[in-house]
Amino acid sequence: xxxFFNKKxxxxxxxxxxxxxIMSDRxxxxxFPFMDQMKAEIIEVVKKYMxxxxxxxxxxxxxxxxxxxxDVQLEKN
Amino acid sequence: MGIIIAVISGKGGVGKTTTTANLGxxxxxxxKKCVVVDFDIGQRNLDMILGLENRVVFDMVQVMDGEANLKxxxxxxxxSPNLQFLAASQTxxxxxxNSDKIHKLVTDxxxxxxxxxxxxxxxxxxxYEHTIEFADRAIVVVNPEVSSIRDADRxxxxxxxxxxxxxxxxxxxxYLIINRINPKMVQSGEMLASDDILDILNVPLIGKIPEDKxxxxxxxxxxxxxxxxxxxxxxxxARIAARLCGQEVPLENVEEPESGLMQKIKEMFV
Numbered sequence: 001x002x003x004f005f006n007k008k009x010x011x012x013x014x015x016x017x018x019x020x021x022i023m024s025d026r027x028x029x030x031x032f033p034f035m036d037q038m039k040a041e042i043i044e045v046v047k048k049y050m051x052x053x054x055x056x057x058x059x060x061x062x063x064x065x066x067x068x069x070x071d072v073q074l075e076k077n
Numbered sequence: 078m079g080i081i082i083a084v085i086s087g088k089g090g091v092g093k094t095t096t097t098a099n100l101g102x103x104x105x106x107x108x109k110k111c112v113v114v115d116f117d118i119g120q121r122n123l124d125m126i127l128g129l130e131n132r133v134v135f136d137m138v139q140v141m142d143g144e145a146n147l148k149x150x151x152x153x154x155x156x157s158p159n160l161q162f163l164a165a166s167q168t169x170x171x172x173x174x175n176s177d178k179i180h181k182l183v184t185d186x187x188x189x190x191x192x193x194x195x196x197x198x199x200x201x202x203x204x205y206e207h208t209i210e211f212a213d214r215a216i217v218v219v220n221p222e223v224s225s226i227r228d229a230d231r232x233x234x235x236x237x238x239x240x241x242x243x244x245x246x247x248x249x250x251x252y253l254i255i256n257r258i259n260p261k262m263v264q265s266g267e268m269l270a271s272d273d274i275l276d277i278l279n280v281p282l283i284g285k286i287p288e289d290k291x292x293x294x295x296x297x298x299x300x301x302x303x304x305x306x307x308x309x310x311x312x313x314x315a316r317i318a319a320r321l322c323g324q325e326v327p328l329e330n331v332e333e334p335e336s337g338l339m340q341k342i343k344e345m346f347v
Contacts, residue, residue, distance in 0.1 A: 009266025014223050015273045021223075022230050022277060 027059045042070065051075030079110070079187040082194050082321075083212035085236065087228030089199030091220045092256040095292060096314075097196040098126040099303040100216070103318025105160035106303070109191040112151065114182075115165035116208040117198040118174065124164050127154060128299025138166035141178040147185060156304065161190070171204040183211050192321070201228075201235050209236050214250040217280055220257045221269040230278060252283035254317065259288045263332045270332060284317035286310050287331040 039055055046052050054073040059066065084100075086093045094117075101113035114137060115123035124130040132152050135145035140163070147163075154160040163186075166173070186193045197208035209215060215236055219229045233251065242249050255271050262268035271285055289310035295302040302311040303318070309331070316326045 011263070011266050011269050011273065014269050015277070018223050018226055018277055021227055025227065025231060026234065 027061060042072075046072055079190045079193050080214060081183050081187055081212050082192065082214045082216060083197055083209045083236075084194060084216045084218060085197045085205070085209060085229075085232050086199065086218045086225070087201060087230070087232035088220075088225045091218050091225050092286075092292075093199070093218050094122050094126055094196055095296065095301075096216065096218050096254060096256065097194055098123060099301045099311075099314040100318050100321065101162075101192075101194050102127075102154070102156055102160055102301050103303050103314055104192050104194075104322060105154070105157035106315075107318060107322040107324075108159065109322055110159050110189070111192040111194065112161045112163060112186050112190045113194045113196065114163040114186070115196050116204065117165050117196060118169060118171040118204055119165070119167065120198065121165040121167045123162065123196050125299060126296055126301065127162055128156075129154065129162055129164075130299070133164040136164045136166040137182065138169050138173055141182050142173075147189075156300070171198070171202070171207075174204065174207045176207070176210060179207050180211055201232055205232065206235065206239055209240050209249070211241050212236075212249055213242065214252070216252050216254060216283070217278075218254045218256055219274065219278070221255060221259075221263070221271070221274060223269075226269070226274060226277060233278070233280065251280045253278060253280040254284050254286065255282070256286045257288045258285055258331055260332050282328065283320055284313055285328070285331045286313040286317075 035057060039057060043052050043055055051074060052072060053075045056071040058069045060069050084093055084097045097113055101111050104111040113123060115121055118138065124133055129152050135150035137150065139145045140147055140150045151161045151163055154162060183193060195208050195212065198204040217229050217233060219225045236249055236251070237243055240249050253275070255274055258271070259268055263270050271282065275282055287309045289302065289308055291302050291305060291308045292310055295305070302308050303314040305311045306315070313329070313331060316329065319326045
């Protein structure tokens with residue numbers, strides 16, 4: 001089939017974009033079904049010692065190493 | 078005990094209800110007792126696709142609440158004596174669903190039917206979670222298009238973490254159906270090919286369905302397209318139904334456009 005514009009096939013673009021979007025979805029959302037409970041428990045532990053405003057937990061994958069990154073935002077004194 | 082199969086998609090409008098109707102009828106035409114249940118509470122549609130909208134008296138919520146028994150609520154299809162249908166409630170809210178009642182309903186149905194097919198609502202909310210809760214298998218319907226594939230992946234993620242089978246340490250068997258394939262667009266690189274979709278989703282393929290104008294006509298009339306044995310989509314659904322019934326049917330490459338002189342001549346006029 002010939003095209004006057006010789007544009008890059010958009011199916012290829014779709015595949016590349018989807019692969020990245022889905023990888024990031026899988027890492028950050030339901031990677032752990034127990035995420036909400038774990039969050040609540042970590043908040044409880046930290047709260048014993050200091051005020052907690054918010055907590056964010058993410059699974060990160062870099063160079064084949066999986067890590068859990070936990071950001072705890074503290075309340076101002 | 079019959080097999081409980083949930084038909085899921087994540088995104089709406091990809092052909093989930095059409096697929097449920099056609100596979101239900103297809104399985105029934107393979108001499109298996111089959112019931113299709115509409116789980117889309119508040120947005121009942123499977124009755125229209127099956128041409129049974131005028132015969133609904135009781136719905137599945139009334140059965141779950143004990144206001145009607147299964148015998149009263151099940152509707153027999155005229156298209157096959159092996160096919161029966163249970164309607165969604167049109168007036169109630171999906172919050173009426175609860176796990177115990179659903180478990181009883183699907184267990185009762187699987188005692189009477191070889192195949193229990195549940196048409197899930199779109200989205201990944203509680204209505205969806207309840208549909209997949211007690212499923213043995215899931216059919217994932219996608220279109221070759223980015224939003225459908227991404228949403229399907231989310232729905233699969235929830236299936237893999239929240240179904241009872243998974244909680245019991247087992248697995249829900251999944252099958253992928255790629256619906257509305259436009260062979261010409263795949264050939265010219267304007268539409269994702271099924272191999273690309275399989276790379277991304279990691280779910281085994283059970284069938285590919287080409288885009289078919291006859292689908293609209295079939296839903297207009299309430300006669301699933303599988304009854305039109307000359308239609309491309311009808312043939313594709315028949316092959317999938319046979320596979321679900323355990324027959325070995327080779328996958329057909331619907332992405333290869335029809336060739337031959339007549340086709341070329343036809344194309345000159347469209």
